[in-house]
Amino acid sequence: MTPKINRRTKIVATIGPGSESEDMIARLITAGVDVFRLNFSHGTAEQHAAVAQRIRKQSRIAGRYVGILADLQGPKIRISKFRDDAIELTEGAPFRLDLNLGDDEGDQRSVGLDYRELCDFVVQDDILLLDDGRLRLRVDQVTPSAVDCTVVIGGKLSSRKGINRLGGGLAAPALTSKDLNDIKELSTIKPDFVAVSFVSSADDILQTQELLAEIGLEAGIIAKIERAEVVADEEILNGIIRASLGVMVARGDLGVEVGDAQLIGIQKELISRARKMDRVVITATQMMESMIDNSMPTRAEVFDVANAVLDGTDAVMLSAETAVGKYPVEVVTAMSDAALGAERQAVARTSRYRLERQFSSPQEAIAMAAIYAANHYANVRGIACLTESGSTPLLMSRLSSGLPIFGLSAKPETLQKLALCRGVIPKFFDARAFEEIDVESRTIEFLLDGGYVLKGDSILLTKGTVMGEPGSTNIMKVLPVQ
Structure with a gap:
């Protein structure tokens, strides 16, 4: 018997006419979707709310925490209609x-x-x-x-x-009147993430945060990087990344503005920069576009997914492939296989770029120490992170490792957000239900019963001195599985 092998890179799949039924959502979750994207360029708020309910229902049935991403349309500049279409x-x-x-x-x-x-x-x-x-x-x-x-x-x-x-520069506010109306409707959908299109500065993110706060929604904001002038200005780009939970490398419009020859270098830089700044990153657009009509990907598409994984992306995204494609389940399976293949390479399991960094909090020091210890102690089979807000497993996921990070929390909203973090397996675990003296043994028992570790292994456990207090992680232990 061997422990379960989990794909570390997450898969975001767009919902559309080809995938919005309850049966198809269930099949996509089984195939390995971690986050579903609701594209607000199409459909009504009522339709998106109904789909969100199906996702939550099927996630519960599958026993998995799956996130929901509401992707605002933004100021897509379009021509009008032709008489003959x-x-x-x-x-x-x-x-x-x-x-x-x-x-x-x-x-x-x-x-x-x-x-x-x-x-x-x-x-x-x-x-x-x-x-x-x-x-x-x-x-x-x-x-x-x-x-x-x-x-x-x-x-x-x-x-x-x-x-x-070409070169960018067509300016328009990131939040259109349609976006402002759609944000008001998000209180009924309750997404875990909100993507803002055509972001031009950190102010666009801050405005979105304020609007979400007005409706009582605590969703992580994903900044879609689509403008040539943004990637050309390091100060503006860094400000956008700092203000967000993460970024999306939106290769469609960005590639059009900067040119495809420049896009691959920009993709690599955005992934690296986001990870160094403790933010998540999604790589998107045309990753397996041939599978809209074909049941198998091209070799170039497999390489495209694998390269993004090797660069360190948290997630890879499917758009039309699952929204309107003929083979939504097959494309998720193909993307999962490509990611797993890349993750078997040694370069995907090690990282050295933070060894010179000074830590800013006990929480960060524990998170980084845990990953370093896990990568250098052969008997460790995983990291169990007791978390309230999810920030410690997020920090851990910024360093590459071949080991699973178990984000253990009693808060569903935290677990759904962790569905986007590379290498993090969100699991419901209420540590406060046990006596403090029993928490460690109960954690081991939980992972052992789930088939994630075996007797004779070791795990790293991180937690806070005060259970249930966000940001209090300050303890790391190596525990034998017995």
């Missing part, structure tokens, strides 16, 4: 973005726009990117009400597709 742009042809056109008046020569400020932010020879960069326009002339362009890369263009400028 789509047109074909030809290379070299003129095309106008016209602020005076109505929402359903677009044709082969021009289309309206929902971004009234476009004429203030573009100049001659700028390159505008449509439909995630699949089509390109060169700006020839800018007037107060229109932008005249030449098609550089043509193709089919459908209504309501997004528009970006």
